[in-house]
Amino acid sequence: MSCTCTRRSFLGMSAGAVFASRLAPLFGQESRFGRAKNCIFLYMSGGPSHLETWDHKEGSSCVKAIDTAVRGVRISEHLPRLAKVTDRLSIVRSMTSTEADHAPAATLMLTGNGGGASAAQAFPAFGAVCSKEWSPGSAALPTYVGVGSGGGPAFLGNEHGAFMVDLSDPLSILRPREEDQPRLTTRLGLLKAADDDFVRRTNPTTVTDDERKAVHRAVEMMGPKAYKAFDVSQENERVRAAYGDAGDTPSAFGRGCLLARRLVEHGVRFVEVILDKWDMHYDIDQLIGPASEELDAGMGTLIQELTDRRLLDETLVVWMGEFGRTPGPPPRFQGKLGRDHWAKAFSLVLAGGGVARGRVIGATDAIGAHVTDRPVTPQDFHASLYHAFGFDLNKKYMTLDGRPVKLIEKGSVVKELFA
Amino acid sequence: MTLLAVTALLFGAGQEAPSFVDRHVEARLGAVKPAGPCDEGEFLRRLALDLTGVVPKVEDLKTYLARPDRTKEVDKLLASDGFDAWWARFLIELVTPADDADLYGWLKGELKRRRPYQALVRDLITAEGNSLDTPAVNFLLRYLPRLQDVTGVVGTAFLGTNLRCAECHRDPSSALAPQDFWGLAAFFARARSYRATAIGEDDPYARTFGVVEQRRGGWVCLPKTDSRNNFGGCEPVPVPPDVKPVWVEARWLGAAKPTVNGGRQEFADFLVADPRFARNLVNRVWARLMGRGLQEPLDGLGGKIKPSHPELLEDLAGHFVKTGYDLRATIRLIVLSKAYQRSCRSDGSDPRLFAHAALRPLSAEQMAASLAQIAGRPVPSALFGPAQSLRQVHAMLQHPDVEGLIQAGAERVLKDLPGPVAQGHFEYVYLSVLSRPPSEPERKELSGKTTPEDLRDVFWALINSLEFKYNH
Numbered sequence: 001m002s003c004t005c006t007r008r009s010f011l012g013m014s015a016g017a018v019f020a021s022r023l024a025p026l027f028g029q030e031s032r033f034g035r036a037k038n039c040i041f042l043y044m045s046g047g048p049s050h051l052e053t054w055d056h057k058e059g060s061s062c063v064k065a066i067d068t069a070v071r072g073v074r075i076s077e078h079l080p081r082l083a084k085v086t087d088r089l090s091i092v093r094s095m096t097s098t099e100a101d102h103a104p105a106a107t108l109m110l111t112g113n114g115g116g117a118s119a120a121q122a123f124p125a126f127g128a129v130c131s132k133e134w135s136p137g138s139a140a141l142p143t144y145v146g147v148g149s150g151g152g153p154a155f156l157g158n159e160h161g162a163f164m165v166d167l168s169d170p171l172s173i174l175r176p177r178e179e180d181q182p183r184l185t186t187r188l189g190l191l192k193a194a195d196d197d198f199v200r201r202t203n204p205t206t207v208t209d210d211e212r213k214a215v216h217r218a219v220e221m222m223g224p225k226a227y228k229a230f231d232v233s234q235e236n237e238r239v240r241a242a243y244g245d246a247g248d249t250p251s252a253f254g255r256g257c258l259l260a261r262r263l264v265e266h267g268v269r270f271v272e273v274i275l276d277k278w279d280m281h282y283d284i285d286q287l288i289g290p291a292s293e294e295l296d297a298g299m300g301t302l303i304q305e306l307t308d309r310r311l312l313d314e315t316l317v318v319w320m321g322e323f324g325r326t327p328g329p330p331p332r333f334q335g336k337l338g339r340d341h342w343a344k345a346f347s348l349v350l351a352g353g354g355v356a357r358g359r360v361i362g363a364t365d366a367i368g369a370h371v372t373d374r375p376v377t378p379q380d381f382h383a384s385l386y387h388a389f390g391f392d393l394n395k396k397y398m399t400l401d402g403r404p405v406k407l408i409e410k411g412s413v414v415k416e417l418f419a
Numbered sequence: 420m421t422l423l424a425v426t427a428l429l430f431g432a433g434q435e436a437p438s439f440v441d442r443h444v445e446a447r448l449g450a451v452k453p454a455g456p457c458d459e460g461e462f463l464r465r466l467a468l469d470l471t472g473v474v475p476k477v478e479d480l481k482t483y484l485a486r487p488d489r490t491k492e493v494d495k496l497l498a499s500d501g502f503d504a505w506w507a508r509f510l511i512e513l514v515t516p517a518d519d520a521d522l523y524g525w526l527k528g529e530l531k532r533r534r535p536y537q538a539l540v541r542d543l544i545t546a547e548g549n550s551l552d553t554p555a556v557n558f559l560l561r562y563l564p565r566l567q568d569v570t571g572v573v574g575t576a577f578l579g580t581n582l583r584c585a586e587c588h589r590d591p592s593s594a595l596a597p598q599d600f601w602g603l604a605a606f607f608a609r610a611r612s613y614r615a616t617a618i619g620e621d622d623p624y625a626r627t628f629g630v631v632e633q634r635r636g637g638w639v640c641l642p643k644t645d646s647r648n649n650f651g652g653c654e655p656v657p658v659p660p661d662v663k664p665v666w667v668e669a670r671w672l673g674a675a676k677p678t679v680n681g682g683r684q685e686f687a688d689f690l691v692a693d694p695r696f697a698r699n700l701v702n703r704v705w706a707r708l709m710g711r712g713l714q715e716p717l718d719g720l721g722g723k724i725k726p727s728h729p730e731l732l733e734d735l736a737g738h739f740v741k742t743g744y745d746l747r748a749t750i751r752l753i754v755l756s757k758a759y760q761r762s763c764r765s766d767g768s769d770p771r772l773f774a775h776a777a778l779r780p781l782s783a784e785q786m787a788a789s790l791a792q793i794a795g796r797p798v799p800s801a802l803f804g805p806a807q808s809l810r811q812v813h814a815m816l817q818h819p820d821v822e823g824l825i826q827a828g829a830e831r832v833l834k835d836l837p838g839p840v841a842q843g844h845f846e847y848v849y850l851s852v853l854s855r856p857p858s859e860p861e862r863k864e865l866s867g868k869t870t871p872e873d874l875r876d877v878f879w880a881l882i883n884s885l886e887f888k889y890n891h
Contacts, residue, residue: 142809158805158808159808161805161808161809161810163810164810186876187876187880190877191879191880194880194881194884198886202764202778203764203766208885208889211812211888214808214809215883217812218809218812218816218817219816402716
């Protein structure tokens with residue numbers, strides 16, 4: 001557990017009371033509390049450089065900057081499509097964290113908690129929290145889909161973990177079952193007889209109920225509805241190409257973004273997509289272009305399509321990584337340009353779901369080393385997610401050993417995101 | 420007459436005298452009547468899953484059922500390679516939630532060499548050097564330089580005590596305070612992780628990591644302001660101006676005086692001498708085999724919630740120390756008890772009484788290994804996800820790879836037993852999946868089934884059944 005509970009008890013007052021009294025005058029009717037209904041979480045694994053994406057610094061960044069749809073806001077030249085939709089984004093340039101190693105930093109950014117070192121002390125990923133809050137979800141589709149990566153449910157229960165699909169071939173786990181329907185009926189009949197018999201013999205009280213419930217839900221998911229939702233090949237070539245899912249080397253991330261849009265349209269509520277190309281210790285000048293272009297095609301098209309289909313207002317898109325990269329002009333390691341991990345300052349982007357449009361929040365110094373305005377911590381980021389989805393920050397959940405815990409202890413909502 | 424002969428007379432060949440395990444369990448049963456013993460097929464399945472992580476092969480099942488001898492079978496499996504592979508997994512899961520092939524390989528080898536548990540843990544705590552030569556350093560490498568993580572995981576894994584609450588405040592449950600927590604952490608303050616520098620492109624040590632013990636140290640400064648890590652780039656945590664820094668020296672829990680220049684060797688000495696060290700391990704082995712610990716939660720030793728059978732926990736720990744920290748001896752003692760060998764038919768009594776065997780879901784690894792054996796070809800365990808997750812249930816119902824396994828399994832049966840599909844084929848499928856032949860009513864149901872499709876359907880139903888997906 002973290003020390004934050006101490007501080008709260010030390011202060012001897014309810015954090016809830018503080019929270020409520022502080023927020024009420026600020027937000028009132030305009031707080032956009034709980035406007036988001038779906039979430040698409042784009043996880044930039046490895047730690048993307050803020051200097052070569054959203055926080056360009058003349059003399060430091062090894063890419064050029066271009067103008068965007070928001071006057072005065074400039075981003076990397078490798079993000080032209082995102083530049084066109086910047087009027088729909090909130091760019092937070094003042095993220096700051098205390099973790100600069102991949103695993104603990106990823107845990108912090110994905111759960112809002114440092115958590116413990118062992119699995120038993122882990123905290124749930126935000127997607128699992130949503131699955132729990134939204135349960136029971138749709139019968140025919142999973143609530144939380146992880147495309148290439150997905151968070152663990154920790155103590156919320158395994159049914160709330162990400163339903164994982166393969167980034168390159170999301171359909172690999174599904175088969176069209178229409179022609180198999182009679183066979184499936186036969187098989188389910190056999191299964192029911194076997195399970196009823198086992199339950200009669202062992203009298204397992206409630207031990208096996210969850211398992212049987214999960215089977216019922218999975219059977220529901222075997223219908224054509226799920227298959228259709230996951231089948232990106234039903235999209236036309238032009239759309240797939242816009243996401244980067246075309247040509248000799250189709251972008252798995254682009255396909256993931258397209259899949260995310262399809263899934264949300266069909267009723268999946270939380271989709272996580274990974275782009276695992278950002279740990280650029282070496283050759284950042286050569287690697288940044290291709291990685292950024294993949295990002296630009298996937299995320300840029302996604303934002304545009306969600307806008308066109310009137311889904312952006314209810315769908316929160318999150319762009320995040322575990323940290324940024326060392327500031328200033330990139331140093332040379334063994335003759336190669338590269339940047340190491342840097343958690344003191346980095347960027348994060350939110351769009352849709354009631355979040356303010358065309359806004360830049362916070363700033364860093366001239367070389368992107370330190371936050372100079374409006375620091376935002378990973379806990380603040382998560383508190384803001386709770387706000388967007390209308391979850392109660394003071395709600396307590398039971399850990400496996402029966403302790404009631406709050407999931408976000410000391411974060412404050414970033415009000416500029418919602419005003 | 421020798422003692423052995425008397426025992427044999429009393430309990431039948433191959434059976435041993437009842438141990439203190441059953442005496443302690445039965446003493447707490449009160450009016451509850453325990454379930455009867457499980458049958459031989461159930462026993463072999465349960466034992467094979469618990470000792471080697473996979474259901475028994477049909478041949479082994481038949482051999483065993485022809486001449487069942489539980490003690491002999493236990494000793495056979497304890498000596499098998501499957502045991503080393505499966506229980507190395509148990510050990511690695513104590514210290515890290517993630518896969519670490521090098522550390523796992525090392526643990527497996529040490530188990531095979533019958534290295535005592537105490538010596539293994541000592542190595543994990545004190546290892547120095549590069550991870551290529553000394554895989555045990557991978558444990559500390561995962562958590563250094565975050566002393567609070569090292570301390571937290573050591574407390575949970577080896578002391579059965581959740582120390583993390585005391586990291587920041589007095590923990591009412593364990594009665595530990597931050598100075599206790601950081602006193603333990605300070606033992607690790609001399610350990611430094613390093614990244615080996617590349618000498619040449621072909622140098623195997625290029626970009627590897629290691630751990631070194633520095634000569635000085637053994638204390639930490641509170642409040643911690645540095646978030647040291649392998650890469651830097653973190654903002655120091657600001658210290659309020661009215662807070663004076665405090666130096667905490669290495670000091671074992673409850674020790675009157677700090678340890679002079681404390682280091683990891685001293686830590687290991689204290690750790691092994693702590694009564695919780697043995698209690699934790701036997702409690703975790705008990706939980707693994709019996710479905711729940713004598714102490715729950717498993718990291719609540721010495722806390723407010725007391726163990727269900729304190730005498731049993733004490734005697735198991737004593738036995739473990741007496742046998743030279745022999746993991747196999749503790750497992751053997753438990754699986755040969757009547758308590759372990761009961762049927763899992765529940766009468767609704769409190770599971771803490773162990774009046775019947777627990778139903779335990781197979782882990783993803785047990786599921787993958789068992790399916791691979793049944794079908795005769797490998798299955799990636801990543802296919803399944805955690806037990807009882809929607810992903811696992813869904814994959815089992817319809818994943819094309821699972822359908823492929825069913826196909827392969829059915830073909831294998833048809834090849835082994837040539838001729839049109841008949842009772843014998845179904846019986847083989849039942850034996851390979853459920854470790855039992857079909858019952859009389861099931862035989863009647865099956866008698867109308869004569870096609871390979873029927874065989875596949877039954878196969879599908881059995882691998883999706885509760886009876887397969889649980890250890891019972």
